[in-house]
Amino acid sequence: MDNLLRFRDDEAHDEPAVSIDAFLGQSNATSVRIEAGEDARQLIPFLDRLALVEIDFPRFRDGRGYSSARILREAGYKGEIRASGDVLVDQMLFMRRCGFDSFAPAAPIDEAALEAALARFDYVYQNAADDAVPVWKLRHG
């Protein structure tokens, strides 16, 4: 976890994440890992017991994890959502917008590049899982 980047104020949750199958099977775990292709909706009944959901990106171009994160946030999950695997600086803005608030990239991220990337756009066109206000709302109050 040398490369762990967090955008949360609470302490990092250090219980190792279990698979969805293991969680649904025995289930006093508080950390779960979603592999690409697994259905995040399976966790919705148990969100109040979870402190960390780790979502894996086997390749940075595999966009399934973006939906997984939003599905959890839309269901009201407030715990940590961590992107792990092939996580690169140029995708992290959209990950943040989808509700990821921590990152465990396989390779270290250049912090200056990340800071620039996250601050690049002052405006967004649509609602997402973050608190950015879409421009239609700015236009019409």
Place this chain on the structure above:
Amino acid sequence: MKILTGNDLRTGAVIWWTGEGWSLHVEDATDVGDRGEAILTEETGARRVNGGVVIDGSMTPEGPRPAHIKDRIRALGPTVRPDLTLKPADPNAGSWVI
């Protein structure tokens, strides 16, 4: 023969490995034998080439010529715009391409 080709990273221009560097002209290409992949790894790493690939070719009296039509078109330019090829002044420049 085996020819090493790709595109210049910054400009996108089609380039050919001469044994010492890169040329815009297929006539300068050299036979890389079985060293193509090794050269490519180094040149890609040095960011001098993008999309590099080893292709088949043959030596002719006019110089090396790629075996496949796609690489021959790459070597000269679009067949439908002779004015935009590497040899716009030569009306027969494309006689070997197709």
Place this chain on the structure above:
Amino acid sequence: MYRYDQYDQAIVDARVEEFREQTARRIAGAMNDDQFKPLRLKNGLYLQLHAYMLRVAIPYGTLDGRQMRKLADIARRYDRGYGHFTTRQNLQYNWIKLEEAPDILAELATVEMHAIQTSGESIRNLSADQYAGAAADEICDPRPWAELLRQATTFHPEFSYLPRKFKIAVIAAQEDRAALRWHDFALRIVKNDVGEQGFEVYAGGGMGRTPIIAYQIREFLPFAQIFSYLQAVLRVWNTHARRDNIHKQRMKILVHELGEEEFRRQVEEGFQHFLTLQTDFPQAEYDRIAAYFAPPPFETGPSAEIDRSDPEFALWVDRQTVAHKAPGYAIVNISLKPITGIPGDISAEQMDIVADLAERYSFDEIRATHAQNLVLPHVRKADLHALWQVLDAAGLASVNLDLVTDIIACPGLDYCSLANARSIPLAQKIAARFADMDRQLELGELKIKISGCINACGHHHAGHIGILGVDRKGTENYQLLLGGSGAEDTSQAKITGPGFDEDGVVDALEKATNVYLRERQPGERFLDTYRRVGMDPFKEAIYG
């Protein structure tokens, strides 16, 4: 037409700077091409046969004179003096340098243009009816919805790393001029039983190696819920599509595998969920956008008379102009298919001339069509002759709209690194064979569409006559297809049989037209005759 406000401009400007910085990191070696490629593709930048290619978005095919002049300026300064209009109403430059690409994007941003999401596995630039706002047969102008969806789908955080590309079209007329059902997601504005306007929705279409015509997924969708519905469709696809085989990742494959009913069920379930999230744009935002598309100030009662004393002009008027909804006006089609030319190509000088003409005669509006032509949508009939004279002098007055020489052709192996065969020289040979005007008119509407590979950018599946270039042991070979359509009578063309060399396919195509002339009944187009008599007589003439 739509104009950027401070927010739109800030977003596009920030995008330019983002790409400038990404390009610098690529050139400096901070990322490799695997990492950079999706980023450059989302900015329209491909690596093609001879150089980088930049695909500039022309949202829903609408642009103005200032923008066209900027496209000309870029063609001169950064390319080789020309551009190419594509089958998705965009413009491509063929000779771009990576190190100059950010500057070009900055130039585009000065005229409210961009290359955002014109490639890559993203929601692509939307296409629409090129006659929008002018057509006599439309319910309303579909472009406000296209612009609203452009904004809604620009940098959508959840749907920017999709399984594959995703193409959307919007029309509002019975006649389909946008190849609607060949899109992943397609909207036709209709009226329901009680007279309310809304969308008829189609999903799961696409060409490529597995051509599928989109099916009607919803008969009527209220306007205000479109973004919820679209997001539901995208989420079903994004979460369930395969990611292990690039040829099986388009949405059409998922729809096919799940079945239409199950896909619809999942979408409806997601749709109800999205409605609760209140992400749809409000009516006020639609109204704001729609105000930009208010009809131009048409004169009342301009002369509808056209002086037809010049026979060449009369011929052009009859073929290239279309009924306009305002009396005394016409829609003008500018052919980019001169007989010896390259389909869709236009020089910088011609771009400037079209820009001038748009400003003088068409309320400063230009449209690009999926058939790779241009349109001046609002021209007074009284101005047609003056307009035609300028077009004629510029080599832009070809008479061939929807005729045998109005050929759609992808760039093919002359430019494209994916192509297997050249498309342009074949289009030129066919055009030369059928150049005679009387012969073209005798054959009537006949849409020929040529693709240089199975990806089908030249829409060969939708051609009345389609041609597909393949690689046959290192030589170019062409397969002939018959019976496709991209119009409201959408159909998929069927292959006639074994392929031909370049001259052979021109001969075969001519034989097919001869069968049509022999078999046709009064009023039938080539496509109608083919549908009535079937493939057999054509096969016999071609191979017998």
